[in-house]
Amino acid sequence: MGDVDERLEVAAQARRAATRLARRLRAERPAGALSTNKVAVLGHLYRHGKSTPGEITAAEHQQPQSLTRVFADLEADGLVTRSRGERDRRESVLDLTAVGLDALTRDMADRDGWLAAAIGGLTETETQMLRIGAALMNQLADAP
Template sequence: METDDRAHALLQGMLRLGTRLRHERPAGALTANKTIVLGHLHRNGPSTPSAVAAAEHQQLQALTRTFAELEADGLLTRERSETDRRASILSITDHGTRVLAGDFAQRAAWLGAALAELTETEQQLLVLASQLMIRLADANT
């Protein structure tokens, strides 16, 4: 199988699984952008809005409303930077961490049930594949 064929097959699988996971989310779940922002802050700690946007390959303007909604909902805080008073620093709140974990758990529950239908070897292969996908996502190409 050629590299282009592998890339196409992987892309198809990831897109199909992503679509299914979105459908498994209950009404009122976090939007994709809210999940992206909270996930970034959870993984990386406090960040400027610009740093979040850049790291997540988003336009800052596209996330401005998301930041405001998350702040209004008590899921993140915004404070002035001590080193640059013009900049703000976003931090996930304890409530934001709980909401993010709950959102993640709902999708993980469906995925866990689906994984149970696979063999142990297939499950281990998917765990390895997930680690490789994270490496691909973090690649600087």
């Protein structure tokens, strides 16, 4: 039973660390940068192509009401387009525009730059541990 408790504690520590890092990224986000939810929606459309709002909320594990305003803002800013579904004309489908792709690419580069600067202040051992942790997180993301 101790092994399970230890794994649960490690999982909880990883979750807390990821949450703290996300908070710092949000707090230090430059003016005009995309919100986390906007990045999630644009990233989903980039990876999966045209999607309905329901498909996006389910895939991103969000409540529909938390993304309703995000969808409207992205459409108003010209980052996504909304059209009628081919199978069901009552259903709307969102698609990433070229402007949206540029905004997503720029925002991800800014976040990567912020992380690279933060990593630059780590010791070699800390950097190696971060690489190992990143590899493990990727394995967990790909696990069934």
